[in-house]
Amino acid sequence: MPNIELWPDVFEIEPIPSELRTLNVLSDELLPIMVNLSQTEQYKKLEKIGAAMSEDNLVPEISDTLMHISSHRNARVIAIRGPEPDDADIGKTPLEYRQPENNKISKTEIRRGLILGIMGVNAYGYTSQQPGNIRNDIIAIDKLKNLNGVSASPKELDLHTEDASYNLIGAQDSSGNILPNNYNASPDWLTLSFLRNPDNIPTFISVPNADNISPEARELLSMPYYRNLTNPGQGGTANDADYNSSVIYSIDDSEPYFRINTSNIITIASAPKKAKEALGEFISHLDDMSFDLPVTPGTIVVIDNLRVMHGRRAYGKNLPKYDGYDRWQQRIVATDDLDRIKPFEVSERIVDPMELIKLAAVRRKNEVE
Ligand SMILES: O=C(O)CCC(=O)C(=O)O
Ligand SMILES: [Fe+2]
Structure with a gap:
C-alpha cells in the first residue's frame, strides 16, 4: 500500500481501495447494531470483529502495517487515511463535552473501533x-x-x-519506597480520529532519540527527580500522586521509554542542581525533533504513547467560531493489557486514576507497618 515515511518512524498510509471498502461496508452494516450499545459494549464488539478480520486475513496490508506499531517495533506514529466524514454521519462539532448517552457513534468511529481490533488493543x-x-x-x-x-x-x-501523571512505574516517595511496574494507569497507545479541521491547525509530535541526549542528562532524567503534574483536562491536581518519578524509564530492559508533560512538570527540590538543566536539555531536544502531522479529516492517527510526545499548535489568528464546524477530533486511549488497568476500573473499561493513588497509599502504609 502507498506508504510514506513522513519523518523518521512516522508513517502515512493510504489503504488500498479494496481494504478500505471492506472497512466501510462493515461500518455501514454495524451502525444500526452499535447505536443501541453502551460505549464499553461497542468497543468490545468492534475489537473482537477487528481481531477476527486480522486473523482471517481480510485486510492483510492494514494488519501488517499496524503490527509495526502494536509491537512497539519500528513505527512510532501511523496516520491512516480514510474518506472525509460527511455531516450526516458525524453531525455538528459539539460546543461542550457530552454525556456518554449523547455521544453517538458514527460510521467513521466504527472504522476506528475496527482498527483498534486489527491492532489487537483495547479502548x-x-x-x-x-x-x-x-x-x-x-x-x-x-x-x-x-x-x-x-x-x-x-x-x-x-x-x-498522554496521561503522564498516571504512570507511576518505579516512582519513589519521600521515604524511598519504590512502586513496581503495575502502578500505571496511563495508555500504551493513543488514537486520534480527525473529523474536522477547517483551518488545518496541526497536531504535532516529537520522537526523541536517547542517543542525542548527553549521557549526563540521560542519567539524571532516569532518576526519580521529577513529578509530572496533572493538567486540568486530565482531572487536575486531585490526581497528582505524592511520588517522584523519572522521565526516562524502561520495563524489563526495554529500550528507553519516556513520560513527560512538558507544560506541567517539576524538578523536586532535593534533586541535584543539574537535574533541572537535564530537563531543559530534553525539552529542547523534543522541540528540535517535533513534526506537524497531516491533519486531514478522515485520518486516524495511532501514536505510541511510550515513546512519542504529542501536542497541538495554537489556533493563532484562526480562533474557533463555536458554530458547530470548528476543529474536532475524537480521542481514544488504549492498552494491550487489560489486566494492568483492571485494579483501577470503577466499571468495565472506565478507569479512575484516584484508584491508583489509593493503592499506592495502601502499599505505603503496609511498608511502614
Ligand atoms: O488537539 C490535538 O491535536 C491533540 C490533543 C491532545 O493532546 C489529545 O487529544 O490528547
Ligand atoms: Fe494529549
Whole structure:
C-alpha cells in the first residue's frame, strides 16, 4: 500500500481501495447494531470483529502495517487515511463535552473501533476526563478558552505523553519506597480520529532519540527527580500522586521509554542542581525533533504513547467560531493489557486514576507497618 515515511518512524498510509471498502461496508452494516450499545459494549464488539478480520486475513496490508506499531517495533506514529466524514454521519462539532448517552457513534468511529481490533488493543476511558466516555471529544470550548493545558483552549497545547501523571512505574516517595511496574494507569497507545479541521491547525509530535541526549542528562532524567503534574483536562491536581518519578524509564530492559508533560512538570527540590538543566536539555531536544502531522479529516492517527510526545499548535489568528464546524477530533486511549488497568476500573473499561493513588497509599502504609 502507498506508504510514506513522513519523518523518521512516522508513517502515512493510504489503504488500498479494496481494504478500505471492506472497512466501510462493515461500518455501514454495524451502525444500526452499535447505536443501541453502551460505549464499553461497542468497543468490545468492534475489537473482537477487528481481531477476527486480522486473523482471517481480510485486510492483510492494514494488519501488517499496524503490527509495526502494536509491537512497539519500528513505527512510532501511523496516520491512516480514510474518506472525509460527511455531516450526516458525524453531525455538528459539539460546543461542550457530552454525556456518554449523547455521544453517538458514527460510521467513521466504527472504522476506528475496527482498527483498534486489527491492532489487537483495547479502548478504555477515565472518570477524570469526560466521565463515562471512552470516546473523548477534542474540541474548542468557549468557557475554557483562557485555561492552559487543556485541548479545549485555543492556546498551544505543549508536548506531552498522554496521561503522564498516571504512570507511576518505579516512582519513589519521600521515604524511598519504590512502586513496581503495575502502578500505571496511563495508555500504551493513543488514537486520534480527525473529523474536522477547517483551518488545518496541526497536531504535532516529537520522537526523541536517547542517543542525542548527553549521557549526563540521560542519567539524571532516569532518576526519580521529577513529578509530572496533572493538567486540568486530565482531572487536575486531585490526581497528582505524592511520588517522584523519572522521565526516562524502561520495563524489563526495554529500550528507553519516556513520560513527560512538558507544560506541567517539576524538578523536586532535593534533586541535584543539574537535574533541572537535564530537563531543559530534553525539552529542547523534543522541540528540535517535533513534526506537524497531516491533519486531514478522515485520518486516524495511532501514536505510541511510550515513546512519542504529542501536542497541538495554537489556533493563532484562526480562533474557533463555536458554530458547530470548528476543529474536532475524537480521542481514544488504549492498552494491550487489560489486566494492568483492571485494579483501577470503577466499571468495565472506565478507569479512575484516584484508584491508583489509593493503592499506592495502601502499599505505603503496609511498608511502614
Ligand atoms: O488537539 C490535538 O491535536 C491533540 C490533543 C491532545 O493532546 C489529545 O487529544 O490528547
Ligand atoms: Fe494529549
